Amino acid sequence: MPDSTTPGTGTPDTEYMKATMRRYADLFNAGDHVAVADLYADDAVIEDPVGKPPVAGRAAIEKFYADSIAAGAKLTAHEVRGSYGNRAAMRFSADLPGLHIDGIEVMTFGEDGKVVRMEAFWGPDDFRTV
Known part of the structure; x- marks a missing residue:
């Protein structure tokens, strides 16, 4: 359950969503793919990058992060922004051996505070290439 919700909505508030996105980057960089996957609902979906086939469900999400971490990826959260709704966005960079990516991640949160879509x-x- 989220620490706080937006009054009258039952959805996580901006600070909770932003803190979760920062925690996501910290857990990823700590190499804890299980803890990263724990941020997600069991039926969550990841589209990374948008336009590629989605990764759906807990087992597939855990494998996605395990593979990314094993490849040597590191994340930097440059800016994190919330919304009046149930979404937050983060400007990020990802560094892998020989490659640097700049992008934006948008996470959608469920009423229980879990990420339902990234x-x-x-x-x-x-x-x-670097």
Whole structure:
């Protein structure tokens, strides 16, 4: 259950959503794919990047993060923004061996505070080899 909700809506408030996005980056960088997956609802969907086939369900999400961490990826949360609704966005960079990606992630939260959808916006113009 979220620590606080927007009055009258039952949805997580802005501070909760922003803190969860920062925690997501911290857990990812700590190499804890299970804890990252725990931020998600059991039936959540990830589209990373948007336009690629979605990753759906707890087992697939856990594997997605385990594979990303095993590849040596590290995340930096540059800016995190909330909304009056149930979504928050984060400008991020991801660094992998030989590759740097700049993008935006948008997370949609359920009433229980779990992420129900994550969409990562980045494309061919947003990465470079290093």
